[in-house]
Amino acid sequence: MDEYVIYNINIIYMDHIISNGYIYIKNGFIADIDIGSPLKHLMSKAERVDGKYILPGFIDTHTHGIAGIDVTESVDPYKFLELAKHYMRHGVTSFLPTTVSTSHDRIIEVCKAIREAMNIWRPENGSRILGLHMEGPYINPKRAGAQNPIYIRIPTMSEVKNLLDSCGDVIKQISMAPEIENSLSTARIFVDRGITVSAAHTDATYDEGLKAIENGFTKITHIFNGMREFHHREPGIALAFLQNEKTFIEVIPDFIHLHKSVVKMVIDIAGPNRVVLITDSILATDMPDGVYTLGGLRIIVENGIARLEKGELAGSTLTMDKALRNVYTLGYKLPLVSKMLSTTPARSIKAINIGRIEKKAKADFIVLDDELNIKAVFVEGLRVF
CATH class of the missing domain: 3.20.20.140 (Metal-dependent hydrolases)
Incomplete structure (x- = not known):
């Protein structure tokens, strides 16, 4: 998808964790990051991933x-x-x-x-x-x-x-x-x-x-x-x-x-x-x-x-x-x-x-479970693993 939202996940953002946050990806870049549920017009593009944390790749x-x-x-x-x-x-x-x-x-x-x-x-x-x-x-x-x-x-x-x-x-x-x-x-x-x-x-x-x-x-x-x-x-x-x-x-x-x-x-x-x-x-x-x-x-x-x-x-x-x-x-x-x-x-x-989760950065990130094992990998917004 050219744009989608991953939500209900903990996002490693700079030096802290955004709990129960969402990340909006558009055309391979991070378009938005915030706490809670995405805006209504984005929910049709929502995607759940099996994992606890999102980190920069x-x-x-x-x-x-x-x-x-x-x-x-x-x-x-x-x-x-x-x-x-x-x-x-x-x-x-x-x-x-x-x-x-x-x-x-x-x-x-x-x-x-x-x-x-x-x-x-x-x-x-x-x-x-x-x-x-x-x-x-x-x-x-x-x-x-x-x-x-x-x-x-x-x-x-x-x-x-x-x-x-x-x-x-x-x-x-x-x-x-x-x-x-x-x-x-x-x-x-x-x-x-x-x-x-x-x-x-x-x-x-x-x-x-x-x-x-x-x-x-x-x-x-x-x-x-x-x-x-x-x-x-x-x-x-x-x-x-x-x-x-x-x-x-x-x-x-x-x-x-x-x-x-x-x-x-x-x-x-x-x-x-x-x-x-x-x-x-x-x-x-x-x-x-x-x-x-x-x-x-x-x-x-x-x-x-x-x-x-x-x-x-x-x-x-x-x-x-x-x-x-x-x-x-x-x-x-x-x-x-x-x-x-x-x-x-x-x-x-x-x-x-690259190397960070913030607006305008490339959407390169990974999803980890509770034990810090890799659950998913995204490169420029594309799920590759």
Whole structure:
């Protein structure tokens, strides 16, 4: 339907809940939100949904794959449309497919496939493809983690120029180490193109972290993972970003990458307006335990935990609906958890008209039951799940 009303449901609106409210959708956008019953002339367009809460759809700005599909290996645009359907089932209405360190030519191929997929995409395909998040290859090999060291390199002006000429309109975020050669000058180039630059896989000190922020880094990738450890005499880059109110903080809330008390500490320090909950999921997500690959590296998944053969964590098998339930158990109210899964991720990459339930925003929302399980997913007003 071009227009309809969902009513008699609790709506997550900004920092509070509208009890027994209704939401009026017209032409893919939210036209009105209010308490009680819709106006009489709208009742003919009313639709009841089985659920307790309406939340903004989740936005995952850091995911490497799901259901056997790997972003870095996907040069077919239809693979990204497949990804969109799989993410949608977990409440994701927009996502940034994320590459790991790979060759320059492969990045260009993936960019082209994403651009084509974005042009083909329609709401019925599921989650919206927002563009590309490049994690690497401009990182510190000392903190490579599950990034293949053979592809890690220093950025050069010729490579960066070719990258931006080929797919600058597709790239929305790049994660790189600020202390490596040419990093800060490269970061400023990306920032000038409207790309979010995030500190990642870095051995930067606290002072180098401050310098990174001065040069346009506005985000830190999966905080405490793949970076210099915190020490009371050298707190490292993590504290530099935590203390700066203008930065965003990526958190993997699987309670494996970070102890649940650390997740709570980060949220309490930075607050929901800065914390971006991500999955960092890999192709083994929604798949059985077994042996997989990521960027050419062998990954072993046991009990849903992905590791390199030498034991280091290698992404996750977390989904965004599980992330919601995990963080909710830490004692935060649902509107605040929702903000970290939707509104703040959108702001962190400068995405407009998504990530919130309010007038004139795109009608991307999910319906949850009492136990916070997904009951329905809507993208631009179309029920896709």
